[in-house]
Amino acid sequence: MSETPLLDELEKGPWPSFVREIKKAAAKNEMARDHLRLLERCYKDKRTHWKHGGIVAVRGYGGGVIGRYCDLPEEYPHVAEYHTIRINMPTGWFYTSKALRDICDVWDKYGSGLTNFHGSTGDIILLGCPTKALEPCFQDLAYLEIPFDIGGSGSDLRTPTACMGPALCEFACFDTLDFIYEMTMEFQNELHRPMWPYKFKIKASGCPNDCVAAKARADFSVIGTWKDEIQIDQEAVKEYVNELGAERIQKEVVELCPTKCMKFDPNTKELEIDNSNCVRCMHCINKLPKALRPGKERGATILIGGKATFVDSAFLSWVLLPFVEMKHPYDYIKELLRAIWDWWDENGKFRERFGELIRRVGMWRFLKAMKEEYGIDIPADVRMVEYPRTNPFVFWTPEDREEAKRRWRK
Amino acid sequence: MSETPLLDELEKGPWPSFVREIKKAAAKNEMARDHLRLLERCYKDKRTHWKHGGIVAVRGYGGGVIGRYCDLPEEYPHVAEYHTIRINMPTGWFYTSKALRDICDVWDKYGSGLTNFHGSTGDIILLGCPTKALEPCFQDLAYLEIPFDIGGSGSDLRTPTACMGPALCEFACFDTLDFIYEMTMEFQNELHRPMWPYKFKIKASGCPNDCVAAKARADFSVIGTWKDEIQIDQEAVKEYVNELGAERIQKEVVELCPTKCMKFDPNTKELEIDNSNCVRCMHCINKLPKALRPGKERGATILIGGKATFVDSAFLSWVLLPFVEMKHPYDYIKELLRAIWDWWDENGKFRERFGELIRRVGMWRFLKAMKEEYGIDIPADVRMVEYPRTNPFVFWTPEDREEAKRRWRK
Amino acid sequence: MSEEKRPYKTDFGPPDYRLLLHPVIKKNYGKWKYHEVIRPGVIKRVAESGDVVYIVKMGTPRLLATDTIRWIADLAEKYCDGYLRWTSRYNVEFILTDESKIDPLIKEIEEGGFVVGGTWDATHAKYGITNIVHTQGWIHCHTPATDASGIVKSVMDELIDYFKEMKLPAFCRISLACCLNMCGAVHCSDIAILGIHRLPPVVKNEKLPKICEVPSTVASCPTLAIRPDPKTKGVQVNEERCMYCGNCYTMCPAMPMADPEGDGISLWVGGKVSNARSGPAFSKLAVPFLPNTPPRWPETVGAIRKIVETYAEGANKHERLGEWIERIGWEKFFERTGIEFTDKHIDDFTLAQVTLRNTSQFRW
Amino acid sequence: MSEEKRPYKTDFGPPDYRLLLHPVIKKNYGKWKYHEVIRPGVIKRVAESGDVVYIVKMGTPRLLATDTIRWIADLAEKYCDGYLRWTSRYNVEFILTDESKIDPLIKEIEEGGFVVGGTWDATHAKYGITNIVHTQGWIHCHTPATDASGIVKSVMDELIDYFKEMKLPAFCRISLACCLNMCGAVHCSDIAILGIHRLPPVVKNEKLPKICEVPSTVASCPTLAIRPDPKTKGVQVNEERCMYCGNCYTMCPAMPMADPEGDGISLWVGGKVSNARSGPAFSKLAVPFLPNTPPRWPETVGAIRKIVETYAEGANKHERLGEWIERIGWEKFFERTGIEFTDKHIDDFTLAQVTLRNTSQFRW
Numbered sequence A, B: 001m002s003e004t005p006l007l008d009e010l011e012k013g014p015w016p017s018f019v020r021e022i023k024k025a026a027a028k029n030e031m032a033r034d035h036l037r038l039l040e041r042c043y044k045d046k047r048t049h050w051k052h053g054g055i056v057a058v059r060g061y062g063g064g065v066i067g068r069y070c071d072l073p074e075e076y077p078h079v080a081e082y083h084t085i086r087i088n089m090p091t092g093w094f095y096t097s098k099a100l101r102d103i104c105d106v107w108d109k110y111g112s113g114l115t116n117f118h119g120s121t122g123d124i125i126l127l128g129c130p131t132k133a134l135e136p137c138f139q140d141l142a143y144l145e146i147p148f149d150i151g152g153s154g155s156d157l158r159t160p161t162a163c164m165g166p167a168l169c170e171f172a173c174f175d176t177l178d179f180i181y182e183m184t185m186e187f188q189n190e191l192h193r194p195m196w197p198y199k200f201k202i203k204a205s206g207c208p209n210d211c212v213a214a215k216a217r218a219d220f221s222v223i224g225t226w227k228d229e230i231q232i233d234q235e236a237v238k239e240y241v242n243e244l245g246a247e248r249i250q251k252e253v254v255e256l257c258p259t260k261c262m263k264f265d266p267n268t269k270e271l272e273i274d275n276s277n278c279v280r281c282m283h284c285i286n287k288l289p290k291a292l293r294p295g296k297e298r299g300a301t302i303l304i305g306g307k308a309t310f311v312d313s314a315f316l317s318w319v320l321l322p323f324v325e326m327k328h329p330y331d332y333i334k335e336l337l338r339a340i341w342d343w344w345d346e347n348g349k350f351r352e353r354f355g356e357l358i359r360r361v362g363m364w365r366f367l368k369a370m371k372e373e374y375g376i377d378i379p380a381d382v383r384m385v386e387y388p389r390t391n392p393f394v395f396w397t398p399e400d401r402e403e404a405k406r407r408w409r410k
Numbered sequence C, D: 001m002s003e004e005k006r007p008y009k010t011d012f013g014p015p016d017y018r019l020l021l022h023p024v025i026k027k028n029y030g031k032w033k034y035h036e037v038i039r040p041g042v043i044k045r046v047a048e049s050g051d052v053v054y055i056v057k058m059g060t061p062r063l064l065a066t067d068t069i070r071w072i073a074d075l076a077e078k079y080c081d082g083y084l085r086w087t088s089r090y091n092v093e094f095i096l097t098d099e100s101k102i103d104p105l106i107k108e109i110e111e112g113g114f115v116v117g118g119t120w121d122a123t124h125a126k127y128g129i130t131n132i133v134h135t136q137g138w139i140h141c142h143t144p145a146t147d148a149s150g151i152v153k154s155v156m157d158e159l160i161d162y163f164k165e166m167k168l169p170a171f172c173r174i175s176l177a178c179c180l181n182m183c184g185a186v187h188c189s190d191i192a193i194l195g196i197h198r199l200p201p202v203v204k205n206e207k208l209p210k211i212c213e214v215p216s217t218v219a220s221c222p223t224l225a226i227r228p229d230p231k232t233k234g235v236q237v238n239e240e241r242c243m244y245c246g247n248c249y250t251m252c253p254a255m256p257m258a259d260p261e262g263d264g265i266s267l268w269v270g271g272k273v274s275n276a277r278s279g280p281a282f283s284k285l286a287v288p289f290l291p292n293t294p295p296r297w298p299e300t301v302g303a304i305r306k307i308v309e310t311y312a313e314g315a316n317k318h319e320r321l322g323e324w325i326e327r328i329g330w331e332k333f334f335e336r337t338g339i340e341f342t343d344k345h346i347d348d349f350t351l352a353q354v355t356l357r358n359t360s361q362f363r364w
């Protein structure tokens, strides 16, 4: 009889099986073999058998390795120490077969032979490595023809991620790959040496479709957008009308526009957009990519504070800068990030995410600090809010009162 | 020169002037005269000259009088003591001329001759009475042919209010006047003797138009509604079509229906409603009162917790009972109110409104207490929420776990 | 019974409303069929029985002298068989059964210095602005940051056409409260006028320990700005934490807030209570501060006129102020009214995270 | 350089992505004109230059053995000049320039036990369900309330048609996180699978003082359920206050939460991230608890199928799950899916007051 009757069930069925993957590795690797057996045990006991990991790291770095120990080391000795290494993936997850093979060779030498392509932050996850192998494994990766470095973990900058952007996508409003690569290189120290109250994530999507879910998953979310008019190719509109029929254009494009700012004339087969009421949602462009494209004045919206549950419940990021130009080398954004980190470091409590700090002290105090302490003037903008406050608990500073006095005196 | 140059400005203009009213009273009443002079002083100084009142009351009652003292008693001696008496108005604010005259006569005898018809809770406000006159004034009112009693203030039940309802309005889904009068009479003790953590308000509107703003202004808001189908008189629809034109019916009725559950056929001139998607918002009925009326299965929605700013910011009431029948003598509602007050009294902090207590401990704990401690079973209903929770911080009780176990075991 | 001998009466409650209803109302109670606004200020109500009443709606300043009430009683006797009512917004409703008496009644009302109007006609999408719900202000309260009656008078003088005619495309309600206690429950109004303080309480520690309990004074502060002051046995206020809510003053008279320069008015927009079309909604901050400029508050009056006119011009039929803003976007609201958006508009209280924008959907 | 002698390298960063781009991508970088989904799993991308690439999208279980990666590399070399990428949802995108190679590639993929699909075609309103974002579960984490990979496998087996075809009316994303830390960031997904604990931590006071700091353990609890325990120098948990969030266990290993009966799965619906049409939205609780029933979690799989099918049947074109519910109302969502509404669905956390219904607008 099979040693893993429960897991064997998960080899069946059309979707590619992770059990088959573990077995594949187990066939030649004793760590993977014990991993398989331990997982079967978890399935039987309906609970994990991994223990809280201590801090495990490679020399010079404070993050990038997740320590992990099995709680039944006698029974599963080869996974007694079974850490993961987070490897900073290439921006946009682009690879050559050579790069992939090289990683595999190193990993087979030191670890379980099991990986995640990719972790949910975006790293390559090398699953299961004994403590003593961590450093040599890292250095072998470092000395590959295409070298790979370690990503983030702990209270540091996490591996920044970008959608494929201009590499493959016609919607990209800025160069997500260049931007994220530039940030990653600029902030190597922040990425490798935890020093903040908690983790910090940067993600960039080339347009409001947000294909890396930056708004939901990053403390600093950069979303491509435009300010001027949607570009319309009326000839291409006509082709769509011919293919889909006027009714579908009316029902599926025009009527689904959230601000109802489009008009379609079934006679001329032309689309008209009242751009002053367009909110750049992308719906019409998504639907008619040959005919419509973002405007020419392109840049990004920067939103801040997104994160998962703990402790104040999950946040979606909040608009900080409705529109910024995205020009290499992004000096303004680098300066802004440094100011943010410094302010958060000064004011944040232990394990308080950046967004939670803002929630605690109020956006206005953050804006005030940016201006007065860091010289970054971000004026309050109605686009920062879904709607203005509904409660009357306003903090007035002495300066505010002075200014109001000046205004009403004259 | 006039003694009140600033206030005189407010005698000008088309809207009836409160200054003229004060002057009218001042012509024959020295309290009103000092009130006028003091008000001019407030206008000059741009601040109030009323002091925090102590507790002032009539024998047997703890509430109903607002103590008020002037902070410049030497200069304005006749308003040194200048309390208000809150008189419980007739339900729905219906009067006879006789009832009005009687009140005026009593008030001229004891007080300033100034009133508010009405206070923003709904009472008749007798503005400005010296301490010693309070009790005789009250007893004179009590011995009128149509006697008037004192309303609420302090941590008690406040004077309940109702819209005109069935007395004048074709939309009323229950008898607001009967209900509010019944509650007022039943809870005289609660109205007159403050004993709770804070104030408690009951307001009733006969239909979802909510003409007494019950949802915004009452801890216990009763809103008439119906469960079955909107009654349509197609002949009357046709008359409206003839008068307004088919286009306006389409644009102003059908297209403004929030769930888009109406259809209008310009040929037959008939309206059709998909009642399973109607949310009883009243819009179409408001617009076409001759043709449409609420269904026949009528009752009310009960919402709880509405209040103003302090301390957790303003609340709109929350649905507790999506639909209850409203049958005299409303025993179920009386029982519910008593249970609510008891629970709030047990659990509420000093100056914690009922809604704030629920917010602090969670609706589920309130529902549980109602069921387990008071035998009032209010099952969780999807209509209690705008949408289900977005955070995963669920309290599971041992009983919940047992029940789940039973369910999944079988 | 002579005053001295009569027993002390309590808990008898308000008069039974049934004794105060016009006979035609009693007869048709619960059996009204429909209503029509036959002209501004006059509503015709038709019962299933065929009976008809006419309501003539008269605006009042709410603050009334007894003699004015007697005059109103006279009118009711002359035209309404002695029956009348007040509305939930301080207007008088005269209840007539004889159509021919409407004109003479209105004439007498106007001669008395009062006005008729405040109605709305949903059927024809013609809406008036009715009276302003309001509070005591300097008339009678100890905690106001502004007056009530004077502002209402000034605003209604300015908007008088909107009261007398029905020229708005939709329903629009104005409310006023003179301090954050919000006795006017302004938190759900199309337009709300709210008095606000902008200076911390002035702590009178020389008398505080005598008249207030220190622990409850400390506890009254939502932001924990108040600490006991061992020196004076009173309290200290951390001014940086103070949001000027005045809750401490409500609890303790030795912490007054009123200040001619610090106090003033804020304006709020887009709330509603009814369920018609959209659900009830809170009012949102439009103008954070306007100074107290009695007797006519021109800045406040001007800002309200601007908001009303911008709204009247832009709104679709039956579209309330909040529904209009929802459709055009807050960007356009601030742009079109010319009101400046400031950091004061950005919420920082308990629900702030719900109000911060999560999307890159903007209008430019 | 021999291993011993080579200097220790740090902070060199990830490979420059430009070195890893297919030449046709480099050439047309930033100059793509449009795309078309020419069949499920195959996207044609056309550049302004007229150049064309074809993307063949292959589903993976995310957890891959090195040998499988080598096989993928083989395929890339054979069909794609050695260039490929992964997507943000664990799918492989093979980058082809030769249309004729598409069929043979797909054939090899399928022979290898993998699947092609996961695309969506907005133009024609045909949407596939792509891979499930997920996390470690029993594979590698110390805090899961359920597994990740096994549930994903079971659900994707069930929904395989939706992956291989494009038969949904709109875009629909599924995510999974195995505990409240939500590494899968499930809080904004059309359908979210979330592992939850339902028992308080088991306090191991015999070792707690040795391995954890009591003050930070106490501070970790959002509900203040944890108090120091003077007797053991450890801590006590007030079970009535515990909401099973597991934050204490994250901070202190001596407070484990895992329990075969207590742990299980909750399902959430209606979240989204994109700005298309409506803004981003949080997922809302649909099913508060389903038991852990490995290896196939039939209750969870069944509930998801029911939700997907009810949605697929009822939704308009381009209408995401949350948009659909918004239109039909939560009443109908629970009615049509047959899911029971319970007191667990009613929020009681910091934003509860925003989620409670303020209107009498109901469907019956």
Ligand code: SRM
Residues within 6 Å of the ligand: A066, A068, A084, A086, A118, A119, A120, A121, A122, A123, A124, A125, A151, A152, A159, A199, A201, A216, A217, A218, A306, A307, A308, A309, A310, A311, A353, D134, D135, D136, D140, D141, D142, D143, D181, D182, D183, D184, D185, D250
């Ligand atoms: C590996 C990964 C899951 C996966 O299977 O892909 C992961 C795994 C862990 N996460 Fe995570 N997180 C991973 C992406 C995320 C994400 C998603 C993202 O980055 O887009 C989130 C939500 C976004 C966010 O940051 O809020 C996330 C939110 C958390 C949290 C909650 C943070 C919060 O503020 O609420 C914790 C708890 C903690 O930090 O103590 C956490 C903690 C953990 C720990 C370290 C467990 C712990 O409490 O110490 C897990 C280690 C598992 C292991 O043994 O390997 N992980 N974690 C992901 C990282 C892989 C990578 O680098 O690519």
Ligand code: SRM
Residues within 6 Å of the ligand: B066, B068, B084, B086, B118, B119, B120, B121, B122, B123, B124, B125, B151, B152, B159, B199, B201, B216, B217, B218, B306, B307, B308, B309, B310, B311, B353, C134, C135, C136, C140, C141, C142, C143, C181, C182, C183, C184, C185, C250
């Ligand atoms: C007279 C009246 C205003 C008016 O001009 O009409 C009024 C006047 C006062 N209110 Fe009020 N409230 C009045 C209706 C309201 C309403 C409206 C309503 O009932 O529909 C509210 C908002 C609804 C609510 O209850 O939340 C209201 C919310 C408050 C609050 C804040 C309560 C809160 O929970 O936030 C306070 C502060 C307090 O209770 O300490 C307050 C306190 C006060 C005090 C007693 C001042 C104080 O802090 O001690 C005011 C006395 C003024 C005076 O000298 O006469 N008043 N108060 C209204 C009562 C007249 C009547 O009985 O008809």
Ligand code: SRM
Residues within 6 Å of the ligand: B162, B163, B164, B165, B168, B169, B170, B171, B209, B210, B211, B212, B213, B286, B287, C035, C037, C043, C086, C087, C088, C089, C090, C091, C118, C119, C120, C121, C122, C130, C131, C133, C171, C173, C188, C189, C190, C271, C272, C273, C274, C275, C276, C320
């Ligand atoms: C008399 C009064 C009730 C009372 O018992 O005193 C009343 C009477 C009527 N209301 Fe009202 N409402 C009255 C205060 C309110 C309030 C409360 C308030 O203003 O503070 C509201 C909620 C306000 C809000 O949502 O902010 C209110 C929201 C409505 C609505 C909903 C309108 C909307 O589109 O949102 C209707 C429907 C309509 O427009 O026909 C309505 C409709 C009506 C009708 C047409 C009902 C009927 O069938 O007769 C009556 C108006 C005739 C008219 O044109 O003047 N009544 N009505 C109140 C008059 C106040 C005044 O003096 O002007």
Ligand code: SRM
Residues within 6 Å of the ligand: A162, A163, A164, A165, A168, A169, A170, A171, A209, A210, A211, A212, A213, A286, A287, D035, D037, D043, D086, D087, D088, D089, D090, D091, D118, D119, D120, D121, D122, D130, D131, D133, D171, D173, D188, D189, D190, D271, D272, D273, D274, D275, D276, D320
């Ligand atoms: C490859 C990928 C980006 C990447 O760098 O890896 C990607 C690629 C595209 N996305 Fe995306 N999206 C990708 C993840 C996402 C995500 C993130 C996620 O799922 O976690 C989102 C946000 C999800 C959300 O809102 O919950 C996302 C929301 C969209 C939308 C918005 C759809 C909507 O109606 O809300 C579009 C527009 C559309 O439907 O055409 C879109 C459109 C597209 C287009 C059509 C862009 C283009 O012009 O080529 C690409 C899809 C072709 C196709 O049919 O497969 N992409 N897209 C990601 C593929 C994941 C996968 O393996 O399936």
Ligand code: SF4
Residues within 6 Å of the ligand: A163, A164, A165, A166, A169, A170, A171, A172, A173, A205, A206, A207, A208, A209, A210, A211, A212
């Ligand atoms: S976020 Fe926009 S630019 Fe980036 S891949 Fe998605 S659709 Fe393209």
Ligand code: SF4
Residues within 6 Å of the ligand: A256, A257, A258, A259, A260, A261, A262, A273, A277, A278, A279, A280, A281, A282, A283, A284, A285, D277
């Ligand atoms: S991008 Fe969105 S808002 Fe703008 S026109 Fe297109 S559908 Fe409308």
Ligand code: SF4
Residues within 6 Å of the ligand: B163, B164, B165, B166, B169, B170, B171, B172, B173, B205, B206, B207, B208, B209, B210, B211, B212
């Ligand atoms: S709430 Fe309804 S029933 Fe009452 S007066 Fe207003 S419209 Fe009539």
Ligand code: SF4
Residues within 6 Å of the ligand: B256, B257, B258, B259, B260, B261, B262, B273, B277, B278, B279, B280, B281, B282, B283, B284, B285, C277
């Ligand atoms: S009452 Fe409201 S929801 Fe119902 S049909 Fe009329 S307009 Fe539509």
Ligand code: SF4
Residues within 6 Å of the ligand: C135, C136, C137, C141, C142, C143, C144, C145, C177, C178, C179, C180, C181, C182, C183, C184
């Ligand atoms: S709102 Fe404030 S100032 Fe005005 S009456 Fe009420 S408590 Fe007094």
Ligand code: SF4
Residues within 6 Å of the ligand: C200, C201, C220, C221, C222, C223, C224, C225, C226, C237, C241, C242, C243, C244, C245, C246, C247, C248, C249
């Ligand atoms: S005004 Fe409000 S915030 Fe300021 S000290 Fe008093 S209670 Fe505290």
Ligand code: SF4
Residues within 6 Å of the ligand: D135, D136, D137, D141, D142, D143, D144, D145, D177, D178, D179, D180, D181, D182, D183, D184
């Ligand atoms: S969601 Fe929780 S259990 Fe799953 S990997 Fe993340 S921290 Fe571990």
Ligand code: SF4
Residues within 6 Å of the ligand: D200, D201, D220, D221, D222, D223, D224, D225, D226, D237, D241, D242, D243, D244, D245, D246, D247, D248, D249
């Ligand atoms: S599980 Fe959460 S709520 Fe329970 S004791 Fe631990 S930290 Fe507190």
